[in-house]
Amino acid sequence: MDTKSQIVAQKIKGSKHLVVFTGAGISTESGIPDYRSQGGIWDKFKPVYFDEFMSSEESRIRYWEQRLDMEKSLSASKPNAGHKSLAKLHELGILKTLITQNIDGLHEASGIPKEKIIELHGNTRRVRCMSCKKLISWEKAQAMIDAGDKAPVCSCSGYFKPDTISFGQAMPVEETQRAATLSSKSDVFIVVGSTLLVQPAALMPEYAKNAGAFLVIINLSETPYDKVCDVLIREKAGDVLKKIMGQVIHIS
Incomplete structure (x- = not known):
């Protein structure tokens, strides 16, 4: 060594x-936690594919619930x-x-x-609109969720999503x-x-x-x-x- x-x-x-x-x-x-090992993120959650996110509000809500769970470790990390x-x-x-x-x-x-x-x-500390491409901070997205919007939507009616690459996304x-x-x-x-x-x-x-x-x-x-x-x-x-x-x- x-x-x-x-x-x-x-x-x-x-x-x-x-x-x-x-x-x-x-x-x-x-x-x-990493993604693929035992006890990792995909051992705990079923991943939401990009086409599911874009086509189903239920899938978007599930995606954001997973992201909120991830925040427990992300917010404490240094x-x-x-x-x-x-x-x-x-x-x-x-x-x-x-x-x-x-x-x-x-x-x-x-x-x-x-x-x-x-x-x-990508980077999960920022959030992007899938339609107009507007970027907002994770904190702003979380405030929208805390206010009752379980799957945040942009002012242009596009879907906000953490600015990361999901399964099935280019x-x-x-x-x-x-x-x-x-x-x-x-x-x-x-x-x-x-x-x-x-x-x-x-x-x-x-x-x-x-x-x-x-x-x-x-x-x-x-x-x-x-x-x-x-x-x-x-x-x-x-x-x-x-x-x-x-x-x-x-x-x-």
């Missing part, structure tokens, strides 16, 4: 185009050692881009500017293309806390590896890239990133 973290630290220190890709595994340490370590890479001027599958907004809360973050699956074209382009330009690509099973997000390390990047996987469970990556570390994200960052700082 020591040798692996030292190798990664040296690669980070010498990189010109460092890209970090994060998944749910970095945020579970902040108390946010950036952990993993988020803070990546924010330190930004402060040092080393981090080029952070691509995330996470919707919790914790990377921005840790101090990484939003223009450096690509949110492939991926954001601009963000996906930008992530693919920057992954292909990376010289060091680090995956943190993702099983790399969800497409097209999971293609990003492949773009990086095919372009010659040094590929690092930090994840507790297996990924499809374990045998082709340059360094594999099966440890908790926060502990590993904190250790690597300490070594980055001490490399002259």
